[in-house]
Amino acid sequence: MSNTAILSLPHFLAAASDEFAAGTSPATRRTAQILRSSGITIADTPRAPIHGNDAACSPPDEINMLLGREPQSACLTAAASVYRELDWYESTKSHTPYAEIIGPTSLIRSLELRFGLFLLYSDIVYPDHQHAADEVYIVLAGTGEWSLNREPYQDKIAGTIIDIPSLTVHAMRTAQEPTLMLFSWTGVDISFETYQFC
Known part of the structure; x- marks a missing residue:
């Protein structure tokens, strides 16, 4: 990661904290608090993907297209200054790209929080799944649909802000445009050991 991107990270984390602080759930408040208190200490040991088999990939071109949209939130503008410098991986489970910035094996180490950027390509269905962590998504650009507890999808x-409490079955899908979002995992167990498709 370049020195310029490292200098931009605190601004991005502050903007992301403001996005989560707008939520009302315990998970959004917890995420905002951890992001505010997070010292920017870049890990000096090798970083690793969320799941061991996830493959490194380039930053998705779709993000650049989404960044051309107006209006832009302060967080999306801040993300534009760092996203190319992040470690991107493609999930072997869902074939979707993500860049985890904070987490147990990430750029900034934490055992309390997983946080980063996540992209859903256009015309994709991420099927029903669940995990022990409380999850929050905040849509930064594009549109998507979410289903919680197998209820009808909602735009x-x-x-x-999409709050997904621990062990809630949920799914996501997109139509003609991709969706860029922030994600966070908090709670008692932020490991991937409980992650499963339903």
């Missing part, structure tokens, strides 16, 4: 646009 989500930029600025929308």
Whole structure:
């Protein structure tokens, strides 16, 4: 990661904290608090993907397209200054790209929080799954649909906060455009050991 990107990280984390602070759930408040208190200490040991088999990939081109949209939130503008420098991986489970910035094996180490950027390509279905962590998504750009507890899908646009409590079955899908979002995992267990498709 370049020195310029490292200098931009605190601004991005502050903007992300503001996005989570707008939520009302314990998970959004917990994420905002951890992001505010997070010291920027870049790990000096090798970083690793969330799941051991996830493959390194380039930053998705779709993000650049989404960054051309107006209006932009402060967080999306801040993300533009760092996303190319992050470690991106493609999930072997869902074939979707992500960049985890904070987590047990990430750029900034934490055992309390997984946080980063996640992209859903256009015309994709991320099927029903669940995990022990409390999860929050905040849509930064694009649109998508979410289903919780196998209820009908609901449209989500930029600025929308999606709270997913521990072990809630949930799914996501997109239509003609991709969706860029922040994600966080908090709670008692943020490991991937309980992650399963339903």
